[in-house]
Amino acid sequence: MTNSERIKMAAGEWYTCIGDELEDLRVRARDAVFEHNSLPPGQRGNMGPALRALLGGAGEKARIEAPFHCAYGFNLFLGDGAFLNAGCTILDAAPVRIGKGTLLGPNVQIYCAEHHREASGRLAGLEIAKPVTIGDNAWIGGSAVILAGISIGEGAIVGAGAVVTRDVPANVTVVGNPARAVTRG
Template identity: 85%
Template structure:
């Protein structure tokens, strides 16, 4: 496949993360994250200035508590009033869209990158990027893990510690590993 590794990543094709251009983009993100995570809270506000400039979009009132980690930042799109609690990690090799009013508890992890299944492919840095979409007014409990390629519907609840490996319908509550729907909602 022709094209840069960044182009392949954006197209959802296999690419190698061991690439100078991608590393340069990760360095830019690390600098913005260092600023965000180091600024005194009153000076930082909802988002450190470098992180706010880096994100694909940060809606009005979107807030990310420190510490926060992401891979690139430019693939993260936050709706109005989105809140990410302390310790969240978003490995945004693909688009991560979080709808307005959605809350992420502490230490939530979103992983868009899927590594190659063969050892030789992993050693070569091969991975494929899969997007994540979380609808408006969802609630993602602390320490939940959301894998790439997953959509979580509007108003859904993901229980603390759940591992979400497939789509979650709107207004559904899921818990466990792998996450499964429960009744009562």
């Protein structure tokens, strides 16, 4: 018996994103995200109830501004006081852990999936998912892109518009495309 695509995805193996099993999970996430994005701010609070229930975990005072998008939701873990500004997109085919007190600016994008290098593999929907971890009290500037498998250390700063292709150590500032360390001023 072959493993399900969800089991392969969770194990960090090549899986196909095309099929009912994963599509059903994405539909559930889209429904929760729709509710979150549609509720009036006074009713939504820090996040819509269906989205909060979907997430892998959300600490006290974790907040997600609308609009927001995630692929699955159950792989997203937010520490106490984590803040995701409007327009964030998290394609959480693998676990995404965002530490306490961490701030994500508007339109930050986190991509856990990598598509197959061969065109035939991409046409078959083959992906491999790698986790993303952002430590406590980090600051990710607006429109930054964080790629699969990246770790960003505690207190790090990622400048607006940066494309993070390598791990960022604690208390380091990176900017640019690809992101490179700079001296804090």
